[in-house]
Amino acid sequence: MQAIADKDGVKRYLVTLHINGDSYTRVVKANTLLVNFLRDDLDLTGTKKGCELGDCGSCTVLLDGKAVDSCLILAVEADGREITTIEGLARNEKLDRLQAEMINHAGVQCGYCTPGMIMSAKALLTRNPHPTEREVRQAIAGNLCRCTGYVNIVKAILAAANEEVGEGSGDE
Amino acid sequence: MTRPLTRCGQNEVKRGMAMYLPDFDYYAPASLPEACALLAQSGPRAKVLAGGTDVLPMMKKEKIAPEILVSIKKLHQLTGIRETPGNKVVIGARTTHNELVNSPVLQKKYLSVCVAAHRIGNNQIRNVGTIGGNIVNAVPSADLPPILIALGALIKLTGTGGERDLPLEEAFAGPGRSAISPDEILTAVIIPGSSLTGSTYFKFAHRRSGALAVVGVAAAVTMEGEVCREARIALGAAAPTPMRAKKAEELLRGRVVTEELLEEAGRCAAAESKTRTSIRGSADYRRDMVRVFTKRALRKAIKDGHS
Known part of the structure; x- marks a missing residue:
């Protein structure tokens, strides 16, 4: 990775991140967190910031398909990796099933936890298309919701899974 | 380590926490010698970055302020879990908690390690945090050290002076302090072949997810019929470092296991523990929980094998 020092001696690094199918090459400081890179550099503000310590899951994105807290990953560490954010789920103006079922089941109140919640659910359904309720609850245990009490969120995720079963098709 | 932000009145609240x-x-050196040389030359100004799930929050809370982070992401020899001759299991230091949970080798041989790993943090943390970090950060309540110590694990360290193996139980110096030299990198955890017939880890915490242990108790035993030939008990969050309950172990060796003996071992482990009062529980409460969970852990390790 190329590093260039500025006039104050602070180094900057050239990184390329593959986000929602597009490649972005940017110059970042070592202390740039992935969540701030997404929000501030790329205007991908669907990824939210909550506790910023890895407790709340608001900033959950997929890193090489796995749910991770983007507040605890340096942009330089994500160099060359595949990232999916909430903005990457809808295709051709069509919502992902998880997004649609969150609406159908009123799994959204204030909405702040929703992107992270959906990304954790997305990682689960990709790995395990037929989860039990227990598995759903375990998968979103790292995503805190302070409004709905999780019941409708769990229903929405299970509905998204069943729908995939019913139609016999995977994700796009 | 509780977050000060939401604990007004109990911890000092740091205004404007960055x-x-x-x-x-x-730096992300491409080789181990390069990484060790960099650490040797930077001394205490540098810190190793593995998953970052401990290091980055500590930096955000301004508890540490390293000038240099040495990422080990390019050291691919630090990954993977494999069985080697002599019935050893070698776990690369960069193995994430979820990789431990999902490892077929561990599921077959030491399910107890998978169970302990599954109790760490939450899914997002487990996808990033590593076994090496869980050890090196020397957090007294860490979940992996007790079960690994009970299984007699060694850690492999590489420094500028060469390689050495250290029993895991000797790797801790105090809360947040390991006995690993600043120029050394933990490269692997080795679970040696043994005749242990069962092992288990109980984590007692206030929530099932995203909570640190009030106490954690690991037990490993070698049973011969009803007789306990060997017992190893390791406690987490019960002392400044993970510790063995050696008197309780001694009590069990060579004895026919009865419910009364397990109760006595629990009492003995509680007496040995050096619990302290913190936001998660008082010293007395924790000591009593050591008694309860030592008994339960022993009973499970004796009955259910590596579970």
């Missing part, structure tokens, strides 16, 4: 990280230099 959620942006201060500047630091970042």
